[in-house]
Amino acid sequence: MPETSPETVPGTTALIAGGGALPAHLARAMEAAGIPFLIAQIEGFAMDEADRWPVETFALERLAVLFDLLHGRGVTRVVLAGTIRRPRLDPERIDPRTAQLLPRILPYLAQGDDGLLRAVIALFEDDGFAVVGADAVAPDLLPAPGVLTGVAPSKADEKDAARAAAIVEGLGAVDVGQGAVVAQGLCLAVETLPGTDAMLAFVAEAAAGCRPDPKGARGVVYKAPKPRQDRRVDLPAIGPATIEAAHRAGLAGIVLEAGGVMVLDRPETVARAEALGVFLWVREP
The missing domain is CATH 3.40.140.80 (LpxI C-terminal catalytic domain)
Incomplete structure (x- = not known):
């Protein structure tokens, strides 16, 4: 699916944050540009400067709950940024709706990063979100x-x-x-x-x-x-x-x-x- 430019997507941007410096760089760029955004931090990871903005923490085992939160906050596009390691999912924490999504990504957990990330992008897109790259938010990168x-x-x-x-x-x-x-x-x-x-x-x-x-x-x-x-x-x-x-x-x-x-x-x-x-x-x- 072709990348959507920032100018063509109204609404709030969700920054799905792993660890490291990149999420904070993107948050500062959106703040400076007046782009409404929220940060959803993946549980178990820590982005730099996390205390500078309000952060919603979510568990991968409850991905469907995250989707509901994003829709409720008017999110129309998402940016995935930051370092993550292969998740170790806790079966006891998986809610019923997320359980229906996981079979689409589980086969890729033992493969390379590219296939896994494509599967994750597809989940967000199928739920109605436009997925854009970090450079769409901060071209100076x-x-x-x-x-x-x-x-x-x-x-x-x-x-x-x-x-x-x-x-x-x-x-x-x-x-x-x-x-x-x-x-x-x-x-x-x-x-x-x-x-x-x-x-x-x-x-x-x-x-x-x-x-x-x-x-x-x-x-x-x-x-x-x-x-x-x-x-x-x-x-x-x-x-x-x-x-x-x-x-x-x-x-x-x-x-x-x-x-x-x-x-x-x-x-x-x-x-x-x-x-x-x-x-x-x-x-x-």
């Missing part, structure tokens, strides 16, 4: 192509980025991950379910000595969405912590697919990159 830092990638870095892009495309085709680290043409790590931080920590701790030439290219981390993923949810994102993790891993820079990776707290992210000598390149696919 997606930077224009180009190098965002004073430090630019070298020719060797560009080659490593191209190699990493091919690896991420291959991973995405089987719904595995959205990132890879390549140095001197060799893949040092790929992103799997634990995420980007775990991948970079592995490079810092276990793969630091894998570069053939200690004086050669230090390598890059490349981030991109999966080739066929629904870009309304689970777009990859980086922030200041990603810059610091890449620096600890000894990498020269971070490469993002243009139009497909969000940059949170961009001024601080770029400032940290400049301070640490890490380049930040938004690369055309």
Whole structure:
């Protein structure tokens, strides 16, 4: 189903929040734009700055109850944002109406993220909500192509980025991950379910000595969405912590697919990159 633009959807927006910084960024953006919204926090997760706004907490076992709440509050569109882990559902908490919905997502719990998220989107859409991406609420999250830092990638870095892009495309085709680290043409790590931080920590701790030439290219981390993923949810994102993790891993820079990776707290992210000598390149696919 095509994404609906913010201008064409009247009513209140529900921010379905997982953990981390992204939900708060979107809440601030909607607040600044005068967009009426409410926050529904998934039980067991904590978004940053949660005490700044009223928050409704809901259990996944009572999803139908959430739908009733959203309709009652005049919600017409939803944005799903923030980090979540695979839910462990408590059968005793599932209400009868939600029990009728769960068979549509249970088969996907043991599969990749993309199929599960598509099933969740379908549940919201079938109940009458328009599902939009985070970038529809805060377009500034997606930077224009180009190098965002004073430090630019070298020719060797560009080659490593191209190699990493091919690896991420291959991973995405089987719904595995959205990132890879390549140095001197060799893949040092790929992103799997634990995420980007775990991948970079592995490079810092276990793969630091894998570069053939200690004086050669230090390598890059490349981030991109999966080739066929629904870009309304689970777009990859980086922030200041990603810059610091890449620096600890000894990498020269971070490469993002243009139009497909969000940059949170961009001024601080770029400032940290400049301070640490890490380049930040938004690369055309």
